[in-house]
Amino acid sequence: MSLPAANIHALEGASGAAAGDKTSVSKAYKTPRAALLAGLEDFRSGASDSAIAALKYAAAGGETLAQWKLATIYATGDGVPHDDLKAYDYFSQIISGYDEDDPDWRDKSVVSNAFVAIGTYSLNGIADTKVRPDPERARLMFNYAATTFGDATAQYNLARLYLDGVGGDKDSRQGLRWLYLAADKGNVQAQALIGQMMFQGQEGLPPQRARGLMWITLAREAANDSAKDQWIKDLYEKSMAAATDGERQTALTYLEDHLKRRN
Known part of the structure; x- marks a missing residue:
C-alpha cells in the first residue's frame, strides 16, 4: 500500500x-x-x-x-503558543518519513498517533489555513492506523465514520466491527457507544441490555475527564435507572467474565 x-x-x-x-x-x-x-x-x-x-x-x-x-x-500549546498548523506539519513529516516496507517498530506508537492526528485534522480542517475538511482522507488515515497498527483510537474514529456515513458510504456492519475492536482494547468512548447501542438496540443490533450495560459500566469506571466524559456518566446513570434488577445482575456477571479474560 x-x-x-x-x-x-x-x-x-x-x-x-x-x-x-x-x-x-x-x-x-x-x-x-x-x-x-x-x-x-x-x-x-x-x-x-x-x-x-x-x-x-x-x-x-x-x-x-x-x-x-x-x-x-x-x-497543546505546551510552552509555546498553540498552533495547529505547525502541529499538522510535524505530524505530516512523520507520515512522509514512514517506510512501510522497512518500518522501525520502536516508533510504532508515534507513527500510529501521527496518522490519527492527521486523520482528525483532515476530518475537521484547521480554520483559516491550507488544511480544509477532507472526510475521505480522514477515513483513509484512520483506516491505515486501525489496520496497520491496531490503534484503538483510530478504530473508534473509523467506526464513527462508517456508522455516520462520513467520508464514504454508511456501513453499519463495518462500523460495529471496528467499534467492538476498539471497545475490547479499552477505548472508553467506544465502550460507551457500543454499550448504548446494545442497550437500546440500534444500527440493526437486537437489544442486548445486560451486555450493553456491562460496556457502559466499563466506560463509566474509566471515565476521568470531567467535561469530555460527562456524557458517559450521564449515560451510565440513565441506563442503570432503566435496567431491571436481573439485567444489572447479569451485567455484573458479564463484567466479571470480561475482566477475567483481560487479566
Whole structure:
C-alpha cells in the first residue's frame, strides 16, 4: 500500500527557518539523536526555549520522536503558543518519513498517533489555513492506523465514520466491527457507544441490555475527564435507572467474565 501524499512544509513551513534552527544548535550536538535526548531533558526541566531549539534540530535530522514531540507541543500549546498548523506539519513529516516496507517498530506508537492526528485534522480542517475538511482522507488515515497498527483510537474514529456515513458510504456492519475492536482494547468512548447501542438496540443490533450495560459500566469506571466524559456518566446513570434488577445482575456477571479474560 502506498501512503497518501502529505502536504508538508519543512519544519515551520519555511526552509530558511529550518536551516536557521539547525545552524544555531549544530555546534552543540554531534548528532540529531543527541539533540533529541538533550531536548527531551531540557523540556522536562522546564527550559522550553533550548528544548524546542534542540528538538527542531533533531526533527530536521529525521528523528521521528522529535517530530512527534514538537507536534504535540504545538497542538497543546505546551510552552509555546498553540498552533495547529505547525502541529499538522510535524505530524505530516512523520507520515512522509514512514517506510512501510522497512518500518522501525520502536516508533510504532508515534507513527500510529501521527496518522490519527492527521486523520482528525483532515476530518475537521484547521480554520483559516491550507488544511480544509477532507472526510475521505480522514477515513483513509484512520483506516491505515486501525489496520496497520491496531490503534484503538483510530478504530473508534473509523467506526464513527462508517456508522455516520462520513467520508464514504454508511456501513453499519463495518462500523460495529471496528467499534467492538476498539471497545475490547479499552477505548472508553467506544465502550460507551457500543454499550448504548446494545442497550437500546440500534444500527440493526437486537437489544442486548445486560451486555450493553456491562460496556457502559466499563466506560463509566474509566471515565476521568470531567467535561469530555460527562456524557458517559450521564449515560451510565440513565441506563442503570432503566435496567431491571436481573439485567444489572447479569451485567455484573458479564463484567466479571470480561475482566477475567483481560487479566
